[in-house]
Amino acid sequence: AQxxxxxxxxxxxxEGALVLLRCNYSSSVPPYLFWYVQYPNQGLQLLLKYTSAAxxxxxxxGFEAEFKKSETSFHLTKxxxxxxxxxxxxxxxxxxxxxxxxxxxxTRLTINP
Amino acid sequence: xxxxxxxxxxxxxxxxxxVTLSCSPISGHRSVSWYQQTPxxxxxxxxxxxxxxxxxxxxxxxxxxxxxxxxxxxxxxxxTLELGDSALYLCASSLTAADYNEQFFGPGTRxxxx
Numbered sequence: 151a152q153x154x155x156x157x158x159x160x161x162x163x164x165e166g167a168l169v170l171l172r173c174n175y176s177s178s179v180p181p182y183l184f185w186y187v188q189y190p191n192q193g194l195q196l197l198l199k200y201t202s203a204a205x206x207x208x209x210x211x212g213f214e215a216e217f218k219k220s221e222t223s224f225h226l227t228k229x230x231x232x233x234x235x236x237x238x239x240x241x242x243x244x245x246x247x248x249x250x251x252x253x254x255x256x257t258r259l260t261i262n263p
Numbered sequence: 264x265x266x267x268x269x270x271x272x273x274x275x276x277x278x279x280x281x282v283t284l285s286c287s288p289i290s291g292h293r294s295v296s297w298y299q300q301t302p303x304x305x306x307x308x309x310x311x312x313x314x315x316x317x318x319x320x321x322x323x324x325x326x327x328x329x330x331x332x333x334x335x336x337x338x339x340x341x342x343t344l345e346l347g348d349s350a351l352y353l354c355a356s357s358l359t360a361a362d363y364n365e366q367f368f369g370p371g372t373r374x375x376x377x
Contacts, residue, residue, distance in 0.1 A: 182363055193267070193353055193368035201363045240306065248362055249296055250319050251355075253306040 152177045152243040156254035164262045169213075169228040171257050173241030176222065182244040183224045184251065185215055189237045197239075200224060211235070236261045264290060267356050267369035275375045281342040284372045288335050288356030295337040296366060297329060300351040309352075312337055313360040341374075349376045 157172040175181055182201050186194040198209025205217045215226045224241060238258045242251040268287045276282050288295050297309040308321040312331035329339040335356075341348055351373050355366035 184365065186368070191370075193370045194355075196365050196367065199365050242306075244362055248319060249294055249311045249313075249357060249360055249364075249366070250308045250321070251296070251298070251306075251366060252308070255305050 152181060152245045152252045154241050154243050154252055154254035156239075156241050156257050158257055159255060160258045160260070162260040162262060163231050165233055166230050169226070169231045169235065169259065171226040171239050171241075171259065173215075173224045173226065173254060174222050175224060175241075175243045177243055177245060183215075183217065184242045184244070185209065185213070185224075185226050186240045186242060187237045188240065188256075194240065197226070231259075231261050233261050233263065235259060267354055267367055269352075269354050269369040269372050271372060272370065273373050273375075275377065276344050277377050278344055278346060280344050281340065282344060282374060283338055283340045284352055284354075284374070286337045286339075286354030286356075286369060288337070288354075289367055292356035292358050292367075293335050294357040294360045294364070295331055295335065296355045296357070297337070297339050298353045298355065299323075300353060300371070301349075306353075309339065311360075318360060344376045346376050349374060 153176045155174045184199045185197040198207045200217045208214045241254040270285045294313045296311040311319040315331045326342045331337045351371045353371045355368045357364040
């Protein structure tokens with residue numbers, strides 16, 4: 151069974167600083183990994199996905215994530231935070247042969263001016 | 264292309280009642296999944312439909328049910344509502360049932376049970 155752990159339920163950074171949101175997964179087979187963002191009173195928006203084509207995945211809004219099999223990690227980064235990045239971020243894993251997404255508990259990102 | 268739409272956006276019900284939520288996927292998408300989001304349990308998978316067939320079901324009681332129509336639109340029903348059913352219910356659509364396809368989410372229906 152797949153599972154996801156997001157380290158840190160709340161991360162706070164200054165505007166212009168590096169954003170690093172941590173995600174570790176557990177999967178018995180090579181997984182598909184996703185990062186989603188949720189703004190208040192909205193649904194989830196896909197930031198990026200890993201489907202084994204490349205270990206470094208670039209997404210929307212300047213975000214990227216690196217798949218590290220040896221560390222079972224898929225951390226999300228952005229070089230320079232913007233005020234509009236304030237939201238909740240979810241890491242999710244999907245096993246092969248299924249549409250079911252298993253989500254982490256989420257990380258709320260706050261940007262300080 | 265229009266995104267995933269969910270109706271209604273907000274709903275208030277009382278304990279014991281039943282409720283039906285609707286989801287229209289992105290045009291051309293044939294797979295629909297439903298998720299429940301609560302502050303305590305986070306995002307949990309309810310069920311997945313493809314070509315009018317339920318392919319996968321999460322760990323929820325039988326009070327939660329769903330269906331998909333021939334035009335890929337989906338509905339979920341919750342009977343005998345309990346206070347703990349208060350949540351944001353999210354629908355997601357995907358082009359096919361292939362596991363590498365990403366899911367696109369609607370804005371959700373916020374259900375409040377009094």
